[in-house]
Amino acid sequence: MFFQIKKGEEHPAIYKQIYTQLKDLILEEALTERKLPSKRKLAQDLGVSVNSVAHAYEQLLAEGYIYSVERKGYMVEDITRYIKKDWENDPFPDELKENGKQESFRPEVTFSHIATDAEHFPFKKWRRYQQKVFDHHKKQLSLLPHPQGPYELRESIAAMIALTRGVRCRPEQIIIGSGTQPLIHKLMSLQSRTTPIAVENPGYQRFYQLLKDMDFKVEPIDLDEQGISVDTIRKKDPKWVFVTPSHQFPTGTIMPINRRIKLLNWAAESPDRYIVEDDYDSEFKYETDHIPSLQSLDRNRQVIYTGTFSKTLLPSLRISYMILPPDLLSRFRSAYGHWIDGPSGLNLWTLKYFIDKGEYSRHIKRMNARYKAKRAKLIRELHRVFGDKITIHDIPAGLHFLVEIDTNLSYQDIEEQAKERKIELYTIRRFFLQDIKMAETNKKKLIIGFANMKEDKIRESVQRLASLFS
Known part of the structure; x- marks a missing residue:
């Protein structure tokens, strides 16, 4: 047994070191003997307690690296060798990497139809x-x-x-x-x-x-x-x-x-x-x-x-x-x-x-009143800023509505510029289900969500939206 045990709090537990070293020797077929030393003998050779060796042997036994024979002790199993592939040197595909954050695009202004108003969720009552x-x-x-x-x-x-x-x-x-x-x-x-x-x-x-x-x-x-x-x-x-x-x-x-x-x-x-x-x-x-x-x-x-x-x-x-x-x-x-x-x-x-x-x-009733007020304020602000350049399909339901804006910009231009300016915005193009060539008229349809929009940020949000078309 040619290995040493490192002692001290900065090193792994002694039994873990023994287990790891023996496991590696077994997998590498580096042991000249099929029979392992007795627990007492190995403890003496390594200068450790018998309990540490016993714990390591028990783990190897449980995982199938060794087996015990009555009156003879512990023997090394005949283990099938790995088909070795040097996968550790293969680079992880770039397209599968994550940056550790839930989303890479963090908007400063959102007109998303997806999110809800989490700030007014009754967390205390839920708990x-x-x-x-x-x-x-x-x-x-x-x-x-x-x-x-x-x-x-x-x-x-x-x-x-x-x-x-x-x-x-x-x-x-x-x-x-x-x-x-x-x-x-x-x-x-x-x-x-x-x-x-x-x-x-x-x-x-x-x-x-x-x-x-x-x-x-x-x-x-x-x-x-x-x-x-x-x-x-x-x-x-x-x-x-x-x-x-x-x-x-x-x-x-x-x-x-x-x-x-x-x-x-x-x-x-x-x-x-x-x-x-x-x-x-x-x-x-x-x-x-x-x-x-x-x-x-x-x-x-x-x-x-x-x-x-x-x-x-x-x-x-x-x-x-x-x-x-x-x-x-x-x-x-x-x-x-x-x-x-x-x-x-x-x-x-x-x-x-x-x-x-x-x-x-009660929560639905509260949120219905809150969304109603937020929605009305947003519609007023859109009319004020865009004037006769905007048509709002004011169907009083849900957490989003459709608007049409007079602009020479293409849908692609609107989407790209919104992303550049950190505005979360979806055009109607996202929701057409076939790859069709949309007629590029001056009327561009946008989906305006308001659930996650802060009421005191509505004026600023509409100004930021208007900046796309100026």
């Missing part, structure tokens, strides 16, 4: 209900979760959305997941890849890309002033249609009742047709009452409803849900009843308390 979970749900936290989420939470969600969105369902129909995308991915994995699908155009790019990546034939359907065209749907003849009827993303259009009934009637004509309703930010409605969900009008169980807490609470909580008709629910359970995934059980039980104690509805 208080988390403590209740620790106090009263130790058993539930120690067990594997139900594949669809806690039944008790599903009861609370079912009661809440029946009241606020008119959604009719049993708790058993609700599937809770860590985002709408993973839920849709699971659902669509059960469908034949030959199933034709229609989506809104412009629309939600992530759904479109998800379905394309799953090898579905996806047909973008253009919109008119009432939303997705049912006449075009009939011509394209899909089996599934993805829509955002209560606040179309990204245009903001609210689908009127006549168009909704036409869409539901289209689905009712065949039992294998389904409508996926993405109700992503329907909780926020200004000036009038909430628009009932499309699912509330469905009489044939052909609407799949999806909702999320990302817009109302925090996106990082990753809590969304999907409501399936019984026929699809049966297939879903057969395929995914054994899966264990989804959001944190701690957050799910906390959310149940948050809903049941009325904190969720």
Whole structure:
């Protein structure tokens, strides 16, 4: 045994040094004897305690480097040699490197439709209900979760959305997941890849890309002033249609009742047709009452409803849900009843308390008032600064709206200059689902999000936006 032990607090534990040295000698086939010295003999040779050697031998034994023979001691295992590749000298690909920060682009001004107002999230109350979970749900936290989420939470969600969105369902129909995308991915994995699908155009790019990546034939359907065209749907003849009827993303259009009934009637004509309703930010409605969900009008169980807490609470909580008709629910359970995934059980039980104690509805009411005031101030400032050069599609719902600005700049110019000036801004070009050549008119459409904008920064933000077009 030709190695030495270094003593002192600055060096690894003695048993760890012995273990490492012996392991390396075994892997390098550098030991001339198959039999290792006794624990006492090696301890004497190294000038260490027998316990340190015993601890090292036990670790080598547990990992399979050595084995023990009664009355003979410890023997070196016959270990298969590595196929050696000098990967340590291979450079890590530049395109996979991260800078250690969540985002490389840090805007100074944001018009993002993605983020929410985290400054006014009731963190103290959320922590208080988390403590209740620790106090009263130790058993539930120690067990594997139900594949669809806690039944008790599903009861609370079912009661809440029946009241606020008119959604009719049993708790058993609700599937809770860590985002709408993973839920849709699971659902669509059960469908034949030959199933034709229609989506809104412009629309939600992530759904479109998800379905394309799953090898579905996806047909973008253009919109008119009432939303997705049912006449075009009939011509394209899909089996599934993805829509955002209560606040179309990204245009903001609210689908009127006549168009909704036409869409539901289209689905009712065949039992294998389904409508996926993405109700992503329907909780926020200004000036009038909430628009009932499309699912509330469905009489044939052909609407799949999806909702999320990302817009109302925090996106990082990753809590969304999907409501399936019984026929699809049966297939879903057969395929995914054994899966264990989804959001944190701690957050799910906390959310149940948050809903049941009325904190969720109070939070929505507060944020609705705050967003309404912020939105109104932003619209006034946009009119003041841009004057007759701006057209605002003032649909009083959601956390973003569409504007058109008269400018000779191209969409590419606007996007590049916004990034250079550290302005987070999205044009309508981002949401067209096919590589089409957009007609370059003087009217450029922008998506203006306001949830994460500080109210005292609205004037400065609009000035910064105007600087792009001066």
